[in-house]
Amino acid sequence: MEINNISSYLKCMKEYTELRVQENNNMRITLVNGNVVSNQKFSKGGVSARVNMGGYWGFSSNPEVKDETIKLVIDEANQNAKYLFDINEEIPFNLDKEKISEHKDFKTKKERWSQNQIMNFLKEIDTYILNKYPNVSRRINLNSIDVEKTLLTSNGTESYLYWPGTWLIIELTVKKENVPYVLYQSNGGLGNFEDNFDKPENLYSKIDELYKKVINKSEGVYAQAGEKECILDANLAGILAHEAIGHTLEGDLVINGSVGGPNLNKKVASELITLIDCANTYRGEPCPVPLYIDDEGTKAEDAVLIENGVLKSFMNNKETANVLKMESTGNARAFEYSDEPLVRMRNTIIVPGKDKFEDMIASIDDGYYFVKSGNGQADLTGEFMFAIVEGYEIKNGKIGKAIKDTTISGVAFDVLKSVTMISDDMKWNSSGMCGKKQSINVSMGGPAIKCKINVGGR
Amino acid sequence: MIQNEILEYTRKVFEKEGADKYQCSIVRTKKQELTVDMGMMRMLRTTLDDSLRLLMIKENRKAQIIINKTDKKSIDDAVMTLNELLQTAEVDKAYDISPKQEAKTFKLGKEEADIKELCDFVKEFTTNLKEKYPLIKYQFNFSFDYKQELFVNSNGVEFIEKNGAYNFDILFMANDGVKTTSFNGTEGSMRELKGKLLDFALVEDGLKQSIKELNAKAFEGKFVGDVLIIPECFDDLLTQLAQVSLEDNSLISNTSVFRDKIGEEVFSPLFTWYTNPVSEEICDGSAITIDGFETKNMSIVENGILKNYMLTQYGANKTGLKRSESYGGSFEVEAGDKTYEEMIKGIDKGILLCRFSGGRISPSGDFSGIAKNSFYIENGKIKYPITETMISANFIDMLKNIKTISKERVNLGYSIMPWVLATGATISGK
Numbered sequence: 001m002e003i004n005n006i007s008s009y010l011k012c013m014k015e016y017t018e019l020r021v022q023e024n025n026n027m028r029i030t031l032v033n034g035n036v037v038s039n040q041k042f043s044k045g046g047v048s049a050r051v052n053m054g055g056y057w058g059f060s061s062n063p064e065v066k067d068e069t070i071k072l073v074i075d076e077a078n079q080n081a082k083y084l085f086d087i088n089e090e091i092p093f094n095l096d097k098e099k100i101s102e103h104k105d106f107k108t109k110k111e112r113w114s115q116n117q118i119m120n121f122l123k124e125i126d127t128y129i130l131n132k133y134p135n136v137s138r139r140i141n142l143n144s145i146d147v148e149k150t151l152l153t154s155n156g157t158e159s160y161l162y163w164p165g166t167w168l169i170i171e172l173t174v175k176k177e178n179v180p181y182v183l184y185q186s187n188g189g190l191g192n193f194e195d196n197f198d199k200p201e202n203l204y205s206k207i208d209e210l211y212k213k214v215i216n217k218s219e220g221v222y223a224q225a226g227e228k229e230c231i232l233d234a235n236l237a238g239i240l241a242h243e244a245i246g247h248t249l250e251g252d253l254v255i256n257g258s259v260g261g262p263n264l265n266k267k268v269a270s271e272l273i274t275l276i277d278c279a280n281t282y283r284g285e286p287c288p289v290p291l292y293i294d295d296e297g298t299k300a301e302d303a304v305l306i307e308n309g310v311l312k313s314f315m316n317n318k319e320t321a322n323v324l325k326m327e328s329t330g331n332a333r334a335f336e337y338s339d340e341p342l343v344r345m346r347n348t349i350i351v352p353g354k355d356k357f358e359d360m361i362a363s364i365d366d367g368y369y370f371v372k373s374g375n376g377q378a379d380l381t382g383e384f385m386f387a388i389v390e391g392y393e394i395k396n397g398k399i400g401k402a403i404k405d406t407t408i409s410g411v412a413f414d415v416l417k418s419v420t421m422i423s424d425d426m427k428w429n430s431s432g433m434c435g436k437k438q439s440i441n442v443s444m445g446g447p448a449i450k451c452k453i454n455v456g457g458r
Numbered sequence: 459m460i461q462n463e464i465l466e467y468t469r470k471v472f473e474k475e476g477a478d479k480y481q482c483s484i485v486r487t488k489k490q491e492l493t494v495d496m497g498m499m500r501m502l503r504t505t506l507d508d509s510l511r512l513l514m515i516k517e518n519r520k521a522q523i524i525i526n527k528t529d530k531k532s533i534d535d536a537v538m539t540l541n542e543l544l545q546t547a548e549v550d551k552a553y554d555i556s557p558k559q560e561a562k563t564f565k566l567g568k569e570e571a572d573i574k575e576l577c578d579f580v581k582e583f584t585t586n587l588k589e590k591y592p593l594i595k596y597q598f599n600f601s602f603d604y605k606q607e608l609f610v611n612s613n614g615v616e617f618i619e620k621n622g623a624y625n626f627d628i629l630f631m632a633n634d635g636v637k638t639t640s641f642n643g644t645e646g647s648m649r650e651l652k653g654k655l656l657d658f659a660l661v662e663d664g665l666k667q668s669i670k671e672l673n674a675k676a677f678e679g680k681f682v683g684d685v686l687i688i689p690e691c692f693d694d695l696l697t698q699l700a701q702v703s704l705e706d707n708s709l710i711s712n713t714s715v716f717r718d719k720i721g722e723e724v725f726s727p728l729f730t731w732y733t734n735p736v737s738e739e740i741c742d743g744s745a746i747t748i749d750g751f752e753t754k755n756m757s758i759v760e761n762g763i764l765k766n767y768m769l770t771q772y773g774a775n776k777t778g779l780k781r782s783e784s785y786g787g788s789f790e791v792e793a794g795d796k797t798y799e800e801m802i803k804g805i806d807k808g809i810l811l812c813r814f815s816g817g818r819i820s821p822s823g824d825f826s827g828i829a830k831n832s833f834y835i836e837n838g839k840i841k842y843p844i845t846e847t848m849i850s851a852n853f854i855d856m857l858k859n860i861k862t863i864s865k866e867r868v869n870l871g872y873s874i875m876p877w878v879l880a881t882g883a884t885i886s887g888k
Contacts, residue, residue: 032711036548041539043525046507057493057501063508063526080502087577088499119546225886255496256595257633323496338505340493377815377828379640380631383846385828387817407817407826409846437599456826456848 006152012074013154015081016052016095018296019074021045021065022149022337029119031140034126036119046337049077055091056084061338093322099155100299102292105162107146108192118142118193124200125170125207133211137173137180142166143431144193145441149337153297161292164192165441167431170203172210176218181404183214183390184372186431189288189443213390213402220402223391223455229367230408230453231360231394234427236370236386238444241275242348242434243376244384244412249305249313250331250343251320258380259413260314268311269416274351275306277315279330287347288430288443291330295341300330306416317343335440342437347430350446353422360421360450362397368455369394370408382412407456421450461486461608464510464528469610471537472514479515479555481611481750484508484528490571491601492580497588499580502573514540515555519547552775556750558614564745566736567622567649571602575651576624583655590656591665593672596630600655607746615750623741623871624648628661632668639671640845642813642831644690647741647871659870660690667812667831667843674843677834677887684808684861685849685883686801686835689868689875691811693789696731698819699853700786704758706773713821715854719764726860727762730792733784734874742872743788754783790874794863801862801879803838809885810835811849823854829885844887851883 009019023045030038047070048061058080060073113121122140129138144166151159171184185206188196197203232240247253248260255261269275279300280290291300296318303315314324317332320343332341361369374387386408393400430443461484472480486508493501510533513522521543523536580600587594604622609615627645631638644664656662687695701707708714716724734755735743747753749771757765766782767773774781796804809832816827829849834841857880864877 036546039521039543039547041523041543043523043527043536044507045526048505056499057503059501059503059505061505061507063506064529076504080504083573083577084499084502091498115542115546252495252597256597257631257638259638262636338507340501340503375817379815379830381638381640381845383640383828385816385848407848409828409848411846456850 006070006150007158009070009074009152010154010156012071015078015154017074017077017154018050019047019070019152020149020295020334020337021047022147024336025146027142027144029122029142031122031126033137034123034130044336047073048337049073050340051077051081052093052095053078053081054085055093056081056088057340058082058084059340093319095318097155097157097298097318097328099157100293100297101158103160104290104292105160106164106190106286106290107162108164108194110194112192113194121197121200125203128200128204129172129207133172135174136211136214139171141169141171146192151293151295151297155297157293157297159293159297163290165190165288165430166193166196168197169431170207170210172214174214174218181214181218183210183217185210186429189428189430190286190290216402217390217404220404221393223368223403223406225455227452228455229364229450230455231364231367231369231448231450232453233369233371233448234425234446235372235429237350237446237449238348238429239373239376239386240384240412240415241350241446242345242442242444243378244382245275245305245416246277246345246348247378248380248382248412249315250345251314251316251324252343253380254314255320255323259382260311263311263413266311267309268413269306269309270419271309272353272419272422273306273309273416274304276349276351277303277305277329277331277345278347278349282347282349288428289346289441291333291346294330294332295334296328296332298328298330298332300346303329303331315343315345317341333440335438339438344436344440345434345442347443347445349426349444350422350449352424352426352447355421355423357423357425357448360423360448361394361399363421363450364394365396367394368392368403369399374405378412383409384412385409409454409456415451415453418452419449423447423449461606464533465608465610467530468512468533471533472612475514475537475541477514477516477612479612481513481555483511483607483609485511485605485607487603487605489601489603490573490576491599492576494580494584494596494598494600497584499577499584510536512536512540513555514544515553516544518549518551518553519544520550520553521547552772554771554775555611555613556615556771559752561616562752563618563620565620566745567741569604569620569622571624576600576602579651579655586654586656587665591669593632593634593669594630594665595633596628598626598628600624600626609746609750611750617746617750617752619745621744624651626655630665630668632672634672637672639668639674640830642668649741659868660688671831671843674845677844677847677885680884680886681807682882682884684805684835684879684881685811685851685856686805686808686877686879687811688877690870691814692791692878693870693873693875695814695819695853696789699823700768702819702821705768705786706770708821709767709769709779710773710776715822716764716767720766722764723762724764725759725762725857728794728860728863729759729762729857730757731759732757732790733768733786733788734790735784735788737788737790739869739874740788740790740872747785751781756782756784788873791863791876791878793865793867793876796862796864798864798866798877801864801877802835802840804862805835805838805879808835809833809844809847809849810840814849819853823852825853826850846887848886849883855882856880
């Protein structure tokens with residue numbers, strides 16, 4: 001970035017103001033059956049300012065980060081806020097927060113790999129699959145993002161964050177009787193390529209496992225429709241926590257009538273369930289999408305949403321905290337420099353329990369073990385539907401045959417009330433983006449949970 | 459630098475680097491957006507952005523980069539990165555750029571919005587909502603978006619496009635203090651601010667649906683029956699079908715079920731489908747394709763017969779098929795001969811599908827998911843709004859089994875669609 005030190009612009013801030021200089025850099029490489037079908041880089045950066053006057057927001061952004069454009073965006077954001085203030089009645093909001101500062105840099109300390117080295121790494125993986133499993137189609141997709149942002153607010157709060165993320169997704173397809181069966185595996189998370197990957201051979205055992213799974217799936221059976229006792233693996237428990245529960249507990253959506261609002265301080269889940277939107281750290285380790293100061297200059301705190309089955313709180317920015325008479329949890333996030341901060345999740349998890357995974361499987365006579373979701377849809381009523389791309393029958397306490405693609409659906413709080421066991425392990429998934437006006441990186445995670453759920457099946 | 463200078467500088471860098479072929483476009487955008495939340499105007503946002511898209515071909519290898527900086531150093535760095543990308547790129551003789559065409563400037567819509575006029579238009583809508591639909595909660599963005607694109611390539615193509623339009627999206631639900639409905643949403647585009655937003659396309663229909671949904675109930679049972687698809691939902695399903703079976707990826711990878719079907723009857727003869735990106739009536743299209751051709755309106759299906767794919771120059775070179783004059787979007791479907799009311803009366807058992815929430819349509823046409831904001835129809839009457847209702851069907855088969863298409867069509871600004879009644883979907887409730 002051209003200008004990193006923006007402290008001197010504090011004197012230009014006459015009203016409540018947030019000034020942000022940000023640059024996002026993305027790389028995307030895709031190999032399909034060895035052919036490089038995508039090999040691109042994207043870079044987007046600039047400066048933005050958001051001003052509040054009498055309760056109304058003005059925002060302005062410019063791709064050029066220069067002294068004159070920084071002053072220009074502050075001035076234009078002021079004009080925009082004033083325009084709305086002049087034609088509307090004042091809304092009393094308290095946007096004051098303590099002055100804080102933070103500097104976090106997760107950029108790799110290792111020597112950076114060249115584009116050639118990274119491509120060779122991917123081609124080695126592709127060659128391994130081709131040589132060992134010539135009967136499968138393969139897709140290897142590498143996505144990386146580096147976000148560097150500096151924030152200054154009118155109370156003197158300053159924040160610098162360099163956040164990199166890298167994901168390698170390997171997808172295998174086998175055909176049986178001309179029907180394609182697909183399964184993917186996601187690797188990576190917080191950090192640059194060099195921090196997530198070392199030698200291609202470190203991934204070979206995972207590829208072997210993926211191959212076995214996709215072959216099993218091709219020989220699998222159709223799930224039977226109806227409400228069943230199921231084990232949702234960590235990946236699915238995390239998606240349930242984010243999509244079906246988390247969105248209904250975002251302050252702006254609570255204000256607009258989500259099912260979360262009327263249930264505050266009520267029992268909405270089994271006593272075993274504690275659900276947290278973690279700010280930056282869990283069990284002493286940085287979360288995949290760590291946030292220390294949010295894009296409004298608020299210290300990012302863990303939002304304990306459900307504690308022992310009781311709905312305790314919502315996720316807020318400064319404005320929704322005012323309306324809901326709560327504290328801001330530091331959930332205001334913007335994805336690109338030209339985006340305004342919105343109430344967004346960060347690292348949403350169901351807290352692990354005390355059960356052993358094997359005991360959970362052993363406790364089910366006739367049900368399913370669902371492992372991976374293809375995509376998911378959820379509603380502010382808590383109604384959800386997820387496509388299942390990897391799952392297995394459970395018969396007489398043992399994992400049985402693989403199943404073909406199916407769907408699961410239900411109402412989130414009802415499903416959480418049916419939870420009777422939670423495993424003592426924890427897995428993260430951070431390869432997805434969450435869309436809500438802006439698409440943004442989020443992570444989700446958790447243990448495996450035992451619950452009752454509607455299976456689409458046949 | 460101004461846009462012409464940026465392109466001139468970039469050309470020189472490309473030529474110095476020894477590019478066999480290059481393509482360069484700079485798109486400058488300006489958005490003026492008003493956000494309404496909690497029933498009030500909350501934010502006025504002005505964003506400027508540049509997008510410099512550089513593509514270089516050397517010895518049949520291609521690399522591309524997109525940056526939003528236009529100073530000389532950023533351009534030099536970007537071209538250096540392109541050279542690095544080229545070293546790891548695949549050799550593919552299908553890579554090419556568009557041939558020389560007559561230089562043209564395209565002007566669509568206006569260049570500037572009057573913010574007062576925009577605010578007044580939005581204010582009228584929020585006032586109408588407060589008076590007529592007090593149970594509706596909503597988040598609403600209304601913007602004027604202007605882009606100016608300059609496109610050049612090493613074959614001498616020089617195009618300029620200036621394109622301005624108003625765009626909006628509304629996310630809404632009904633809440634009576636006890637019950638909350640599923641969220642519903644609508645979006646649209648327009649060149650000018652005319653009339654009331656409440657009267658635009660299906661905005662008011664959607665609000666009425668949400669109020670009715672306060673009394674929605676879970677559908678019980680399972681049947682195979684009719685589906686009357688509303689215009690917005692039909693456009694969404696057609697867009698998905700195009701992506702998985704009529705565009706580059708599916709035809710190159712040979713997963714399209716329509717490969718070698720040009721000239722054949724693949725759908726009901728009642729169905730005629732166009733992509734009209736430079737139509738007077740649709741305002742989200744573009745006059746220049748991503749690979750530097752002048753866009754033209756085109757039929758995809760005429761009376762059930764497949765007329766054209768939506769193939770780029772690369773897709774055409776890879777498949778040996780003809781490049782298409784439009785690469786999709788801005789869809790228009792011809793009207794039928796029955797009114798909406800007549801269509802409802804003709805349904806023995808089925809649903810009115812207002813929004814589909816679920817998995818993407820597969821290359822074979824299969825899809826399944828939840829019928830959102832939808833209604834149960836029986837004996838020619840809309841009976842009640844439904845929740846927790848799954849729909850699974852094959853969309854290609856549904857297009858073969860179209861029963862009727864409505865006389866009425868809705869211009870959403872980004873497409874013009876009728877209501878379409880098809881059969882053969884499995885509807886299952888609790």
